[in-house]
Amino acid sequence: MNQNELLDAKKHIIRISRDLHEIGLLVRTWGNISSRVDDDHMLITPSGIKYEDLTPEMIVQVNINDFSYEGDYKPSSELKVHAAAYRIRKDCGFIVHTHQVFATCAGTLGIKKVFSYFDDEDVTIPVAPYAMPGTDKLAENVSRTLKKYSNANGIIMANHGTLCLGSNSNEAVFQAEMMESACNDFLIDVCKMDMTHGVEYGYNSRREGDTIVYDQPDTPERVKRIHEQIYGKRPDVKFIKHNKSEAALMVSRRANHMKPLLDDFAQLIGVGVKIPSNEGEIYYNIKKNVNVVFAPNDGAYCVGSTEDDAEAVAMVLDKGCIAYIAVMRNGEGHYLSLFECIKMNRHYRKSYSKLADIEK
């Protein structure tokens, strides 16, 4: 590729990321996209930048054999997974990695394959065994799965997301859409759950100095008490978003201990969240480094030091609740180990605070 072709390829990645963002398969900084340059190189989206903010110079060229790259932007932390796919599948020219809701949730059930259908055709989606994000082990698990299912153009990465392959972007995007539809049908058939996804907000607030400002003037006293308690116990919290999505409401109806089924849950929310059986118990569940506080039968309060953080927590919670319901209905699933959760949570907080320092 000459310089002009390279620039076009970078612009094309950005265009596709916006398309996927628009149809809801990519959100925030989650997931990543790459395209093949030649036998030894790929272009990939950078780490930690929102799709809305991407410019061509941020797209990084990486060697798929030794992972070396040039420029100021760090390639996505999942570059080894992409590189492995290009090495194994010579026919592959474009890859989309998403954290899309239904396929990701189907990948928490502890199964090796999802059997479903699309357009009256049978669909089999292999699930690559779990390993922590960014690790060599994850790239190895994905490689093994791609080799075993040599004609599969899409796989699920257990407890994390999808990897969608195509000879071009159209095929990779189609694969992502097809998998979402097939996995939604699978959850409807196997787990008997026909759920909508997306955050529904209830009573939100923000802290301004010593005062709490409620978005809705008619916020009930009962709810205000919960907000006051959260701000009281968590000096780092500046925003509370009350998430009343269908899935969050359903999960809040039964006292339980919610353990992470998804990487982003362990990273952004915490290593476990209690669902209380009565209002009094809510206050015991306000803890440092746990960014969700459930209210019995009333969804959950998602907290953050910025509005953006609190909204991210609310989105991750909604998906985490869908996974949780799927596993409950299925009767089994694969939970992340406490060790993995602690490690991911710490790593996320550490790298996140570093990022915040730079932005300041």
Ligand SMILES: [Zn+2]
């Ligand atoms: Zn990912």
